[in-house]
Amino acid sequence: MSDVLVEAAGLVKRYPPRDRHGTPFTAVDGIDFTLRRGESFGFLGPNGAGKSSTMRMIACVSPPTAGTLRVLGMDPLTAGRQIRARLGVVPQDDALDRELTVLENLLIYGRYFGLPKPEIAARSAQLLEFAQLADRGRERVDALSGGMRRRLTIARSLINEPEILLLDEPTTGLDPQARHVLWDRLFRLKQQGVSLILTTHYMDEAEQLCDRLIVMDKGRIVAQGSPAELIARHSTKEVLELRFEIGEQDKGVAKLRDAAIRDRLEELPDRVLWYTAEGEAALAVVHQLGLRPATAMVRRASLEDVFLALTGRTLVD
Numbered sequence: 368m369s370d371v372l373v374e375a376a377g378l379v380k381r382y383p384p385r386d387r388h389g390t391p392f393t394a395v396d397g398i399d400f401t402l403r404r405g406e407s408f409g410f411l412g413p414n415g416a417g418k419s420s421t422m423r424m425i426a427c428v429s430p431p432t433a434g435t436l437r438v439l440g441m442d443p444l445t446a447g448r449q450i451r452a453r454l455g456v457v458p459q460d461d462a463l464d465r466e467l468t469v470l471e472n473l474l475i476y477g478r479y480f481g482l483p484k485p486e487i488a489a490r491s492a493q494l495l496e497f498a499q500l501a502d503r504g505r506e507r508v509d510a511l512s513g514g515m516r517r518r519l520t521i522a523r524s525l526i527n528e529p530e531i532l533l534l535d536e537p538t539t540g541l542d543p544q545a546r547h548v549l550w551d552r553l554f555r556l557k558q559q560g561v562s563l564i565l566t567t568h569y570m571d572e573a574e575q576l577c578d579r580l581i582v583m584d585k586g587r588i589v590a591q592g593s594p595a596e597l598i599a600r601h602s603t604k605e606v607l608e609l610r611f612e613i614g615e616q617d618k619g620v621a622k623l624r625d626a627a628i629r630d631r632l633e634e635l636p637d638r639v640l641w642y643t644a645e646g647e648a649a650l651a652v653v654h655q656l657g658l659r660p661a662t663a664m665v666r667r668a669s670l671e672d673v674f675l676a677l678t679g680r681t682l683v684d
């Protein structure tokens with residue numbers, strides 16, 4: 368069995384104009400990547416980066432405009448059905464049947480894959496257990512919380528025992544506790560050997576779940592690597608984050624620029640970031656300069672800093 372799960376070369380997705388006067392829109396602009404078995408992948412980027420468009424092509428629901436794409440060694444244009452039988456897909460919107468019960472949603476999905484009835488029943492029971500919904504099987508989906516609905520969608524996507532699970536922004540819109548429950552479930556799937564491919568614009572999610580990341584912006588790949596590699600390559604180890612009182616930031620930055628000539632300073636509307644190997648030493652300099660920021664915090668660099676370095680923008684505006 369090949370260890371390549373997904374391979375893309377020069378992959379393009381262009382959408383037709385929305386109206387007669389419009390122009391076609393290139394959402395994915397010639398990207399190359401290889402996803403291998405045994406790792407979990409994240410497409411990280413802000414809204415509109417082209418992450419969902421890439422996922423929909425991998426899920427065989429949206430044909431590429433140009434380039435080549437192979438999923439599990441097959442071409443989605445000619446072998447979509449065979450590929451889909453081995454994939455689980457968790458779309459951005461849950462697409463559950465809200466008028467049916469939790470259990471019925473699973474049963475219907477099993478039938479869609481043509482699985483034998485006893486197998487669907489046994490598998491549904493296991494999946495409800497896995498999704499921590501065992502006592503909710505007879506309730507209507509309407510009655511579930513957002514976090515429960517997400518877990519049910521994941522349970523549903525596992526009915527065919529997929530090798531790859533595609534998740535489009537799995538925790539967007541969930542509260543912190545529901546997100547952590549979901550991460551725990553996804554982590555278990557990883558341990559069971561399911562390869563996760565997800566999109567996110569949350570750096571903590573990417574750091575928690577992904578072994579490798581593809582950072583996208585405006586339809587292109589701007590960097591690839593493990594979270595640790597990306598941070599080592601594109602940021603200093605530490606960051607001193609300073610917030611000034613309203614109207615004080617410009618004066619502060621002018622002084623800092625003179626002091627931090629060898630380091631990168633990043634000015635955002637609400638804070639200043641000083642990229643340095645030694646955050647505490649930089650903070651001492653801030654005090655020597657006579658600056659009194661409203662808050663000052665030394666922290667480790669994160670994927671957010673990588674994104675800022677690569678694109679000049681933050682992940683979540």
Ligand SMILES: Nc1ncnc2c1ncn2[C@@H]1O[C@H](COP(=O)(O)OP(=O)(O)OP(=O)(O)O)[C@@H](O)[C@H]1O
Binds near residue numbers: 417421
């Ligand atoms: N069917 C479509 N027709 C025209 N334009 C589209 C269509 N689908 C997406 N787009 C545009 O393509 C761009 C990329 O969208 P895509 O959903 O792939 O981005 P994304 O990185 O997943 O962002 P998000 O986090 O908002 O889902 C966006 O500007 C979007 O408006």
